[in-house]
Amino acid sequence: MCGLLGLLTSDGSAADAVDLVAAATHCMRHRGPDEPGTWNDEHIVLGFNRLSIIDIETSHQPLRWGPPDNPERYAMVFNGEIYNYLELRAELGRDEGAVFRTEGDGEAIVAAFHHWGPDSVRRLRGMFAFAIWDTADNSLFIARDPFGIKPLFIATGPGGTAFGSEKKSLLELIDRIGLSEDLDPRATEHYTVLQYVPEPETLHASIRRLESGTYATLKPGSAPSVRRYFTPQFAVRPVTEATRQQRYDDIAQALRDSVAKHMRADVTVGSFLSGGIDSTAIAALAIQHNPDLITFTTGFQREGYSEVDVAAESAEAIGARHVIKVVGPDEFIASIPEIVWYLDDPVADPALVPLYFVAKEARKHVKVVLSGEGADELFGGYTIYKEPLSLSAFDKLPGTLRRLAGKVSDRIPEGTRGKSLLHRGSLTLEERYYGNARSFDDARLRAVLRDYRPEWTHTDVTAPIYAQSRGWDPVARMQHIDLFTWLRGDILVKADKITMANSLELRVPFLDSEVYKIAETLPFDEKIAHGTTKYALRKALEQIVPPHVLHRRKLGFPVPIRHWLAGTEMYDWAHETIAASQTDHIFDKSVVVAMLNEHRDGVVDNSRRLWTILIFMVWHAIFVEKTLVPAITDHDYPVRL
Known part of the structure; x- marks a missing residue:
């Protein structure tokens, strides 16, 4: 690395x-x-x-x-x-x-x-x-x-x-x-x-x-x-009762082999550990090759935004030494300019901040860590992948009726139960799904951007990808979109940039060619089944991970920015960042300030949209205005950053 x-x-x-x-x-x-x-x-x-x-x-x-x-x-x-x-x-x-x-x-x-x-x-x-x-x-x-x-x-x-x-x-x-x-x-x-x-x-x-x-x-x-030279195919092979268990065994064996090879190093290898099944599986397999494995997790002091207790329980269950880093709002805010500098381009995912702190802590102990990125994209782990089931009735409607449902949804007041279902049901998969993040809809985007171009919307990015997956089942098509967008645009960028910021190598055993060869064959009902996600993976890991995490809801490293932006922790910082930013030619800052105040007053949750703009403004101050110089001294950088 x-x-x-x-x-x-x-x-x-x-x-x-x-x-x-x-x-x-x-x-x-x-x-x-x-x-x-x-x-x-x-x-x-x-x-x-x-x-x-x-x-x-x-x-x-x-x-x-x-x-x-x-x-x-x-x-x-x-x-x-x-x-x-x-x-x-x-x-x-x-x-x-x-x-x-x-x-x-x-x-x-x-x-x-x-x-x-x-x-x-x-x-x-x-x-x-x-x-x-x-x-x-x-x-x-x-x-x-x-x-x-x-x-x-x-x-x-x-x-x-x-x-x-x-x-x-x-x-x-x-x-x-x-x-x-x-x-x-x-x-x-x-x-x-x-x-x-x-x-x-x-x-x-x-x-x-x-x-x-x-x-x-x-x-x-x-x-x-x-x-x-590589394009994901998701060449689904049906699973019968006679072959079902063998498929689960194949997944487990491929993952065992991948972790074994990812443990190859002439330095100590540790593992990140949240409260979910993915990182727990990796750590449980890694400790078979290193009995002295150290695992690392992070969380916040605010209730509901920490998985440190579950992670600690998992570490104890597999016999690993466990290290915890708890992050407070002050150090969270102070770290943002440095993190954005390391990123090169902005990524408005708040989870990269706790990742930065847990990586910094891990580097005190090890030089390499394993992590569970990629499992959701390969095995169908995102809750949104259940959506085709809830909207299946709309697929049977003629186009005119689907469009009518969309017009009806437009007349229903915001917050009314069923409005979102009608709206999303009126859209095709290509129209409604473009990955795991959308900070702004068209109306809000038009209001906040000075130079809004409707032709530069999400379909500009996703249409060529969807063209490659015609005829696939809807979950496979969503996975395919995420592999080309969310995974490589968000997940892997923050995994690489933030760990390397701390001179720490991060390895991802799920994103292995042999693991992928099995994952791409799984049919729809081996991903989304029995009310859960990643069904086949969970079955494959029944003898590997502790029972308390096997069917636990995924949280990762949740961050309380919704509360902090509305309170004393981050409101003033956000307001000062907006005021100082020389991005008036890009954003209508009066709209941004109004969004911040709406959020503070509890009118609407604007945290995701605000964070997207705030991170861009920090990036702009560093790389364009050059008015913000992060305090980076660990590696003897020159003055000009």
Whole structure:
């Protein structure tokens, strides 16, 4: 787990940019405080910050490797972990005659690319973003893992192409490649609706993200040629009474194998532990490989916003040592600028704040943690996935009657029972579902945004994804949307950015290629059944997790911002943030202030919408206005952030 940065020049002037790349790499020192490094030839500069996890003594980067007749043909920088690297090294040595000079996983990537070409990415079981420079033909190959666990930003201009693990480092190279720092108004609107910036966008128009499950090839002076190598399929296979238990056993075995491989490290591995089934399952399997496992959780002092008691009970049940971090409102508020700086682009998910504190606490004890992200998307864990059942009657109505139901709902007063059901029932799945977050509906969005464009709505993001899933059952289609939107836009961004802010590697065993192969075969009634979600997963884990969490409602790390924004804890901070923000050209701040006061007075719960705008305003102050400088001193950053 590390931070990579590269600059491929258009004119062969890479030697002149070494110091610039080294300085820009330092902006993400938190990703790899153990060892910095650079390498260059006339075309490219590669920079790297290493967090040493596997083969600590010899797997230095940028890494050089090649066949016996040209042993330094390739130069590679790599962020992530390849969990089947031992198997790959053995196969490459046996079948291809590959020779290795380290004991790490990095050489397995380069050797696989040399012998198997771009399709080698399909053989990598893990999380990764990497760049391989071929000195023999002056070509660059960059790739990202199937689910988007590890980030990779990219920008191409007249002076070349810059790519890296963090956008803030690319911003240091923008002038060098001839691009501007102008914002992308479409991405801004998407963020305001969804509470995250969907891939491949960023809030800076000149910087994009290489999408999950894709790779790109390019040469000096050329634009990247991007190709998708992984698309979720959800190739459902029916379950009969004769095969049902075997399917549950297969899930359990795949997860056991995944956790075993995710435990591979030359440092101590711990585990995050909330009160839910996902993280508890991971911890219960992890302790089989490390009897001294330490688990970590966080919560708040406010009743109903903490799972520390349930997590502690789970830790005791599996025999793990447990560490708890309780967060108060003052330190919560004080941490926001620092967290937003680490994020690169705003993510308006309050759960990332407690995640930041539990990651900081965990780093005092371990260098790697396991976590339960991805289980909901793969196994059908979100409550909203039950909605197709409650709306099934509407599917039988002709289009005219469905539209009539929508018109009737428009005339029903807000808050009236049944209004929401009628409205959502009048819509098709494509119209009503676009992931697990929507901060603003069209009317509120039009009121708050200065430059509202109705054509930049959620369907702008989801329509191409829905086009890939025609004919699937509705839950599979919703999962497919979430894999491309909520998972990689919110869940995995905060998982990567916030743990790496604390130089902590987070691993996600549910998001494993072998676990996915089983999850994608599950039919509708093995996800949503008997009044619960993740039905097949729960059945598979009956002998693994303690009974008290097996059917417990998912909470994660709940945050009391609804109460804090209405009270003395956060109201003044919110009001001052709005007043100071130089975003009048983006938001109608009078509307935002009115929303805050409505929320304080209990007229309507605006917490989600307010948080979305407040986090954007903090981001704007840091990256655009440059009036807010977070107090980041842990990694000896330069003054200019």
